[in-house]
Amino acid sequence: MPLSQDSIPEVVEETPGQALNERIIKLSDPDFVGSLGPQDLVTIVKHDSQKKTVGSFFYVAGLDTSDPTGIAIWLKDVIECLQEKPQLWFGKNVKFSVESISFTTWNIFSQCDMTVKVHLPGTIETSFVNKQGKKLEFGEDETNMAWGEAFLSGKMRDLMCMVENRDDGEVINVVETRIYNPLLTGQLDSVHDMFIGLFPLFFGRGAEVGCPCIYGNMPSTLTNNYLVETLCEIVRLTKSIDLCLPMLEELKVAFGPLLNIVIARIYLTNDRELDGVKLIHDSLHEISDPTYQCELLLLQGKYLLEHNDPQLALEASQRGVDLTPNAFMPWFYLVRSYIALGDNKNALLSLNSLPMNLASLAQKYQYRRIMNTDGNNATVELHLPLPLDVVLDEVTNLNSLLVMDEHKVVDPVLYNLKSANLKNTFQWIYELLCEIVKNLGWEKLLQLRAELFLMEEEYDHLDTTSETESEKVVTRDIKGKRLCERWFDNLFMLLYDDLRVHSQWQSGELKPKTTLEWELVGLCCFRLRQFESAKIAFQNGLQIRFSSQSSRKLLQILLKEQKSNPSEDIDLEIIATCVKLCCWSHRWYAEFSMLLLDAMSIVVEDLGTTRVDNEVNSRFPASVSKLFHDNILEFFKTYTNEYYDE
Amino acid sequence: MPLSQDSIPEVVEETPGQALNERIIKLSDPDFVGSLGPQDLVTIVKHDSQKKTVGSFFYVAGLDTSDPTGIAIWLKDVIECLQEKPQLWFGKNVKFSVESISFTTWNIFSQCDMTVKVHLPGTIETSFVNKQGKKLEFGEDETNMAWGEAFLSGKMRDLMCMVENRDDGEVINVVETRIYNPLLTGQLDSVHDMFIGLFPLFFGRGAEVGCPCIYGNMPSTLTNNYLVETLCEIVRLTKSIDLCLPMLEELKVAFGPLLNIVIARIYLTNDRELDGVKLIHDSLHEISDPTYQCELLLLQGKYLLEHNDPQLALEASQRGVDLTPNAFMPWFYLVRSYIALGDNKNALLSLNSLPMNLASLAQKYQYRRIMNTDGNNATVELHLPLPLDVVLDEVTNLNSLLVMDEHKVVDPVLYNLKSANLKNTFQWIYELLCEIVKNLGWEKLLQLRAELFLMEEEYDHLDTTSETESEKVVTRDIKGKRLCERWFDNLFMLLYDDLRVHSQWQSGELKPKTTLEWELVGLCCFRLRQFESAKIAFQNGLQIRFSSQSSRKLLQILLKEQKSNPSEDIDLEIIATCVKLCCWSHRWYAEFSMLLLDAMSIVVEDLGTTRVDNEVNSRFPASVSKLFHDNILEFFKTYTNEYYDE
Amino acid sequence: MVEVSLTVGKVDASLAILTTADHYVIEFPTVLLPESVEAGSVVTINVEQDIEQEKKQKEKFQSVQEQILAKYGSDGPKQPVLQL
Amino acid sequence: MVEVSLTVGKVDASLAILTTADHYVIEFPTVLLPESVEAGSVVTINVEQDIEQEKKQKEKFQSVQEQILAKYGSDGPKQPVLQL
DSSP states (O other): OOGGGGGEEEEEEESSTTHEEEHHHHOOHHHTTTTTTTEEEEEEEETTTTEEEEEEEEESSSSSSOHHHHHHHHHHHHHHHHHOEEEEEEEEOOOOEEEEEEEEEEEEEEEEEEEEEETTTTEEEEEETTTTEEEEEHHHHHHHHHHHHHHHHHHHHHHHHHHTTGGGOOOOOOOOOEEEOTOOOOSOOOOHHHHHHHHHHHHHGGGGGGGOOOOOTOOOOOOHHHHHHHHHHHHHHHHOHHHHHHHHHHHHHHHGGGGHHHHHHHHHHHTOHHHHHHHHHHHHHHHOOHHHHHHHHHHHHHHHHTTTTTHHHHHHHHHHHOTTTTOOHHHHHHHHHHHHHHHHHHHHHHHSSSOHHTTTTTTOOOOEEEEOTTTTTTTOOOEEOOOOSSSHHHHHHOOOHHHHHHHHHHHHHHHHHHHGGHHHHHHHHHHHHHHHHHHHHHHHHHHHHHHHEEEHHHHHHHHHHOHHHHHHHHHHGGGGGGOOOOHHHHHHHHHHHHHHHHHHHHSSSSSSOOOHHHHHHHHHHHHTOOOOHHHHHHHHHHHHOOOOOHHHHHHHHHHHHHHHHHHHHHHHHHHHHHHHHHHHHHHHHBBBOHHHHHHHHHHHHHHOHHHHHHOOOOOOSSHHHHIIIIIHHHHHHHTTTOOOOO | OOOOGGGOOOOOOOSTTHHHHHHHHHHHHHHHHHTOOOOOEEEEEEOOOOOOEEEEEEESOOOOOOHHHHHHHHHHHHHHHHHSSOOTTTEEOOOEEEEEEEEEEETTTTTTEEEEETTTTTTEEEEEEETSSSOOOOHHHHHHHHHHHHHHHHHHHHHHHHHHHHGGGTOOSSSEEEEEEETTOOSSOOOOHHHHHHHHHHHHGGGGGOGGGGGTTHHHHHHSSSSHHHHHHHHHTOOOOHHHHHHHHHHHHHGGGGGGHHHHHHHHTTOOOHHHHHHHHHHHHHOOOHHHHHHHHHHHHHHHHHTTOOHHHHHHHHHHHHHHHTOHHHHHHHHHHHHHHHHHHHHHHHHHOOOHHHHHHOOOOOOOOOOOSTOOOTTOEEEOOOOOOOOOOOTTTOOOHHHHHHHHHHOHHHHHHHHOOOHHHHHHHHHHHHHHHHHHOOHHHHHHHHHHEEEHHHHHHHHHHHOHHHHHHHHGGGGEEEEEHHHHHHHHHHHHHHHHHHHHHHTTTSSOOOOOOOOOHHHHHHHOHHHHHHHHHHHHHHHSSOOHHHHHHHHHHHHHHHHHHHHHHHHHHHHHHHHHHHHHHHHBBBOHHHHHHHHHHHHHHHHHHHHHHHHHHHOOHHHHHHHHIIIIHHHHHHHHHSOHHH | EEEEEEEEEEEEEEEEEEETTTTTTTEEEGGOOOTTTTTEEEEEEEEOOHHHHHHHHHHHHHHHHHHHHHHHSOSSSSSOOOOO | EEEEEEEEEEOSSSEEEEEEETTEEEEEGGSSSOOTOOOOOOOEEEEEEEEEHHHHHHHHHHHHHHHHHHSSSSSSSSOOOOOO
């Protein structure tokens, strides 16, 4: 969708230039920069008609940062928007004229900030600043290389931000961010062509950029890192396998059989399963390093679990555990295999042995604010306009005061469920525990736990009160059992709370009234793997008002149903849900969601783009239909190598 | 010394009552309360002649808190002082009248704050508040018991604050604290009588109050805790062994042979070594728990090291290591034994095996501020009067601006010695390493280290760059050597810096000019166990101006000399140094120092109190001589069970 | 084969600390110690590579790999495969 | 005597992670492993209490204790004592 005044959020600076200064200061803070660096920053200096100067800024993601000229053109678009008519600015119409505007992007490889600044009427300057805040001078070749690096850096941030936050519904906490679809914004070439073209130059440095924590605590390697991950996602989404494979084969000449790990993954995620399976088989003979072997075994284990073959999956993941028992992921697959085989005893024993303390340290990539807009800093002013080009009443005009009221009156039983706050590995493990309790029931689970484990409190208690002799006896008594890890014990307590809420709702003791209460019930059922109950709860809540979280979770359930029991009705429900979520994203300045693209790719594969377009046209207002076409369907039509039918 | 206006520091509150409120809020913070609780707090509300209300507070230590009436009497003394004449108050003479004054003390056993508040003209109220800030109601018996607990709590804080900070020269960072000698301030009975009388009631709860970190990471037990530690210090200082032994023997009836650990310690620290040695020998048969056995072995090891018998000390500490290899202290004695035997190889190997990560977690007891008086809070006003009743010009009138100037021009080579900041166990270990380098020389030490250890960096480096095969080779190659722990490796670097400074000074390349520079050179020599050089440096510095730290370190060196080579000249130098330090403490509102009492006990034992009194009289002004008499000599005359000669 | 003599330090539910005569410190799982040991006990640990078992495990893993290939990596229609 | 079979995981300079067939995870000092092991190797560990050695150590400790008593705990003038 084109830029408009009401599609640009702004934060007012206390003094013009503040945001960029603060950003440069924060570059020396490793927590702020992290692996992938902060998201791109736009800062503006503008005057009102009384010549009062106002500094403002916002964040932006998804732009093509390969070329300063292209950036400058986009910056001029922003200026035009802001100047074309008076801005609705904190309740008043203010006619601004822009003095200057800048765009800053973090280059991961050269570890520097790259800024393009446009001064009106027309000068453009670029500058580079390192972590210590020092200006850098680059020669011409270096400069060209640096913009290539900036392009890759940007794409990694754009895609990894979605990938790492997928479990949490891609919620971006930094609302003052305008998010473009990174796969649509190529300036010269298509983004996937450019990425695949540049990839070989940086493959050897991939381990430097850090690795995703969606695989627990697997270490950064040549084949497990954000660069490879971004490549795989781009190829998967844009169906660029034919462009990608020759490039990888060529890299193999230089880097050897390790490349097979990436190639096998590309096969498996792009409908070339037979080739993938064969390649993994052969590569297990060629690659002897345990870390890389484990990566292969994880690909294999995932494939086997997806093909409902837990017996073979067990063997593959057990080998992974044998070789790298410090890694979270092979254990995770081992437990999943045991659960699928109904071997709850071994599932619990291996859950308890999972290297959780190591795995829970992994930090996912998230957008960060330069200056906090909440908390103590009461002076920060946020300009968050409502985009009026697309209006879907129930979504666009959702009354946030109403939602806040729901929060105030929510049943505390629902509000205090700690399992709702579990993150990453803890969330995944909890899912497995819920899977077990679903198969076994709570009573039998407790019984099995008591057979296998001695609780740590139990032991601690004995330890502090006992003299030596009794201590010895205890030590002997428990030799048959193992200590239950504290984190594991805690999960049982969370599980108990969830189960209680679920049964109270089922028995009619708990009666959700608001959408928020329905949502919390729905989330509880979802955690407990009671998807049918969860669907009912989300749907009940969504009948009262729109909720993005309920919609996203409902979407996940619909996709599961579509997979196990495909039907056109479900396709249509998926479309309706995606359209609403697309409007919601647009209202919050975001035109990109991998969740929506992944969901719609299934429907489009079923129905073709034209049919989907028609369905949306017939059910939604024209502006909504156009938005959905531009943001979603156009992608499948034009940027996916003609994979999808019309 | 009696109270006077200029012996009471005050901090001005932003609003009256602030300090006590903040204190109550902070009671819920375990870091603030710690094991022993915050020091006692006095808060004052007073009016100036324009009826403007001023709130102020200060901290106090060393008072007898066994009786609210006694506390109220002391509070009335404070009021009288503040009202007797206009106060010199931030540059003006202000006539204040006091509205109310309160005294608050933390009860460790009942975990509550106990407050006595005097409202003028005359009401007294007491109140008790728990950690959550809730008022408590006690019955009469409970109240009596609570004041007994408050007494023990206060004495533990008073003595342990000195004991745990002994290595750092007893520096109290909270300057707004008035410190009394806790052994002089008994109201009804002498403090040591009261403490020994109450001790049996609380012996069984000793492990609850935490344990000193002067023994590294030994756990809290019935015989190793702040309560027992305080008892031993009181008995040692006041020579109350005859009162203490029957009490302990009676406890033994109830608690069994564990009491022998305390009794043996009392023997060894009170000139009953033969009995102590015998008791340890017999108790090793009776006590089987490894933790308690280790406590006995530590007493034995210490005794043997002090008697210069490293061969037997080695055996005792080796057994301690065998039984409790997680404990720091037996390893520490083991290393000391190896060093004394000249076995540098085993000294280094066992240093490297010391459980440093566990031991360095121990936190020593320190006074804490309720409100920070430095940092951001610029509004805090400190009233720090200069006591004029005792003036020793060079000490009392030391110009702090001059000292600050010295800090500004100090040679950076001296200023940045990181070894100066080592704490606790790291400090002790560093001392051992310095002992080794003194025996062996730097070159030979490095050579021995290279023979025994593989450096961690060396290995890490290989680890990240190598493929599997080379990794394997490395692993094999290093099997003969051990990894050098990172903390140990760091100490070598600090040692190198210290040695360089020392040799630069010796060669004349480095020329200290100010007292501060002499002090830093002295401290460096002191760390390197070059006591003769250190003495010269400190003395050179002290000839220019007084410095409390140089004086304290010089005192330690004099005490070592007096022990190895006693002479009256040294006695006289010790006296002079102690007198100056006593004046310095008095200037900063402190009338108690265990360092001074311990030093003077040796001199008094040599010369008798009368002779010392005369020596001070003949060399120092009358006010100084009176101060020294009241604060130091009176203690030996009246509170030490007639142990010392007149 | 590696064989060493170690002294057992304080034992807790999961770990014991063992020391060697040349001051190595080793955390050792309690579960692998004989039940009768206590602080001060001496144990002999010997560790031997089990080439036989290792070979068996590798062979089993190979056979699993061939199964996976046969079941999911062959071009023809899927053959029924014997489960392990 | 305790004897267990374990699989060796990734080995580093100081620690290897071993796993048992029933999913115990054990950190084990690399120095106690045979030199030839690598990730995927199988080892047999057996631990035996050495009663003989334990008795010797205790006796030695007792004799040290008697020496200390004789040297520092006897009332009479100090006797010359034979060093160990």
